[in-house]
Amino acid sequence: QVQLVESGGGLVQPGGSLTLSCVASGSIFSIYDMGWFRKAPGKQRELVALITGGGSTNYADSVKGRVTISRDNAKNTVYLQMNSLNPEDTAVYYCRLRNTMISSYWGQGTQVTVSS
Numbered sequence: 226q227v228q229l230v231e232s233g234g235g236l237v238q239p240g241g242s243l244t245l246s247c248v249a250s251g252s253i254f255s256i257y258d259m260g261w262f263r264k265a266p267g268k269q270r271e272l273v274a275l276i277t278g279g280g281s282t283n284y285a286d287s288v289k290g291r292v293t294i295s296r297d298n299a300k301n302t303v304y305l306q307m308n309s310l311n312p313e314d315t316a317v318y319y320c321r322l323r324n325t326m327i328s329s330y331w332g333q334g335t336q337v338t339v340s341s
Contacts, residue, residue: 227251227330229320234335237310241339245305247320247332255325259303261294263316264334273318274305278325287313310339 233245245261260275260283274294275283282294293306303320320332 227253227322227324227328229322229330229332231318231320231332231335234318234337236338236340238341239311239339241310242306242308243310243337244307245318245320245335245337247303247305249301249303249322249330253301253322253324257323257325257327259296259320259322261303261305262319262321263314263337264319265313265316268316270319276303307337310337312339315339 228250229247231245231247233243237243256278258275258277261273262270263273264270271285273285273288274292276294276296284292291307291309296303315338317334317336319334322330
């Protein structure tokens with residue numbers, strides 16, 4: 226099994242920045258991709274950013290230009306750097322890993338609240 230542990234969430238003022246981290250451990254095997262999703266109250270879960278095993282990235286239109294996803298392969302860690310945050314970014318953010326065996330693993334989420 227794979228364990229994903231998110232960190233870095235918290236309270237930030239509008240216009241501020243925040244960086245989330247997700248550390249993967251366990252029997253990961255080969256990573257297909259890792260990504261960040263978010264679930265806001267009253268809204269469906271949505272993809273925020275994705276990075277493939279080959280390094281390609283994909284971003285939701287709502288966060289393009291404000292968010293950067295990156296990884297540290299040696300640490301099995303993926304990061305989500307978020308800038309120019311607004312209240313619409315308030316959500317629980319989840320880390321997901323997919324391996325090449327078509328298995329998906331999720332973290333338990335970290336709360337991001339953007340409020341003054």
